[in-house]
Amino acid sequence: MPTPHYGQPRYRVIADELRSRIENGVIPPGTLLPTESALTVEFGVSRGTIRQAIAALREDHLVATEHGRGTYAKPNQREGELGMVAEFETQNRKVSADPELAALFAVETGTALLEQQTIARQNGRASIVVRTYRPLQSSL
Amino acid sequence: MPTPHYGQPRYRVIADELRSRIENGVIPPGTLLPTESALTVEFGVSRGTIRQAIAALREDHLVATEHGRGTYAKPNQREGELGMVAEFETQNRKVSADPELAALFAVETGTALLEQQTIARQNGRASIVVRTYRPLQSSL
DNA sequence: AGAAATTTGTCCGTATGTATC
DNA sequence: AGATACATACGGACAAATTTC
Numbered sequence: 001m002p003t004p005h006y007g008q009p010r011y012r013v014i015a016d017e018l019r020s021r022i023e024n025g026v027i028p029p030g031t032l033l034p035t036e037s038a039l040t041v042e043f044g045v046s047r048g049t050i051r052q053a054i055a056a057l058r059e060d061h062l063v064a065t066e067h068g069r070g071t072y073a074k075p076n077q078r079e080g081e082l083g084m085v086a087e088f089e090t091q092n093r094k095v096s097a098d099p100e101l102a103a104l105f106a107v108e109t110g111t112a113l114l115e116q117q118t119i120a121r122q123n124g125r126a127s128i129v130v131r132t133y134r135p136l137q138s139s140l
Numbered sequence: 141m142p143t144p145h146y147g148q149p150r151y152r153v154i155a156d157e158l159r160s161r162i163e164n165g166v167i168p169p170g171t172l173l174p175t176e177s178a179l180t181v182e183f184g185v186s187r188g189t190i191r192q193a194i195a196a197l198r199e200d201h202l203v204a205t206e207h208g209r210g211t212y213a214k215p216n217q218r219e220g221e222l223g224m225v226a227e228f229e230t231q232n233r234k235v236s237a238d239p240e241l242a243a244l245f246a247v248e249t250g251t252a253l254l255e256q257q258t259i260a261r262q263n264g265r266a267s268i269v270v271r272t273y274r275p276l277q278s279s280l
Numbered sequence: 281a282g283a284a285a286t287t288t289g290t291c292c293g294t295a296t297g298t299a300t301c
Numbered sequence: 302a303g304a305t306a307c308a309t310a311c312g313g314a315c316a317a318a319t320t321t322c
Contacts, residue, residue, distance in 0.1 A: 009309055035287060046311045051288085059199075067288055068318030092204070104259060104266040119244060126244035133269040149290055175306060186292050191307085207307055208299030 011052035014043050018053065022062060022073045032070040033063065060087055060121070086127065090118045094136065105135055112136050151192035154183050158193065162202060162213045172210040173203065230258045234276070245275050252276055 021027045034042070039050045054071055057063045065071040095115045102109040113133050120128040161167045174182065179190045194211055197203045205211040235255045242249040253273050260268045 011309075037287080048312085049310060052309085065288070066319085068286080068320080070287065070319095101269060104269060106266075125246065127274070129241060129244055129273040131271045131273075133271075134267070151290075177306075187307095188293090189291060192290085205307070206300085208301080208305080210300095210306065 010043075010045055011049045012056065014039070014045070014050065014053040015056040018057060019060075019062060022057075027073045029073050029075045031073055033073065035070060087121045088118055089121065090116060092116050095133075097133075101133055105133075107135070150183075150185055151189045152196065154179070154185070154190065154193040155196040158197060159200075159202060162197075167213045169213050172212055175210060230256060233257070235273075237273075241273055245273075247275070 018027070018033065022029075027033060033039075033054075036047050036050050036054070039053075040047050043050070054063065054065065058065060058071075061074060063071050063073055093115055094112045096110045097105065097107060097113050099109050101113060102111060105111075105113070114136050116132045116134075118130045119126050120130070158167070158173065162169075167173060173179075173194075176187050176190050176194070179193075180187050183190070194203065194205065198205060198211075201214060203211050203213055233255055234252045236250045237245065237247060237253050239249050241253060242251060245251075245253070254276055256272045256274075258270045259266050260270070
């Protein structure tokens with residue numbers, strides 16, 4: 001079969017599935033995830049795709065991998081009190097100005113603006129989303 | 141050809157080389173890196189290895205990649221310029237979640253969210269607009 | 281201690297999808 | 302619409318670290 005990835009790419013679907021297994025306790029903290037080979041069988045994808053999914057979880061600090069041993073589910077991030085740990089994901093994109101933004105920047109509605117969106121996640125779920133808008137001009 | 145990677149893996153050697161080019165100004169901030177294809181030719185490795193090298197730089201926030209465009213060297217983190225005067229205007233309001241925000245917060249599209257909008261003005265003109273979104277009820 | 285098996289790490293080549301120019 | 306460039310996915314091969322026998 002070719003490689004159509006309509007909607008979400010497969011590696012992200014797999015990453016989300018593994019994430020929920022960890023958060024639901026199906027894969028308890030500190031235990032090893034199934035091996036990459038086992039996951040290729042379960043999800044019917046190549047090893048590269050599995051590795052991509054695990055890499056995504058690793059970026060969220062949800063798992064840690066050791067050469068020759070395997071990939072562990074990380075102990076619970078403490079959700080207690082101060083010192084709460086959050087992960088941030090930032091992306092830049094061009095959006096068209098809504099009427100309010102257009103007025104503020106003194107441009108026409110629909111003009112392209114640069115939007116930087118930062119998602120603050122705690123335990124994988126978004127807690128706050130920040131969007132900053134700036135005019136598109138060059139050189140930054 | 142086999143795959144001997146004595147010492148450092150190739151993707152890391154390439155990442156280090158690109159890093160020094162950026163830091164030494166050979167690739168100025170804001171400009172595009174050579175395309176992945178060009179880099180495969182220059183370093184004599186496959187595209188996957190080049191992508192691995194660029195991914196490493198991306199994790200260090202040294203570059204940013206845009207689908208279909210290319211990979212940029214990040215602008216210098218600018219230190220706050222002295223003497224810049226800005227006025228801030230902040231307002232809170234309830235808005236209904238667009239599909240993207242709804243997905244992030246795991247609520248239904250249209251659910252009410254708290255939006256805090258801050259407008260930074262310089263010389264009376266808006267320079268940056270920041271909008272933060274949070275769920276309404278939450279325990280934060 | 282040593283050898284084999286297991287598991288993750290690196291790298292290649294190819295093909296196709298998707299976004300941008 | 303065509304060309305260019307990055308994104309996703311496959312399958313294979315070998316290297317390196319760990320565990321097991």
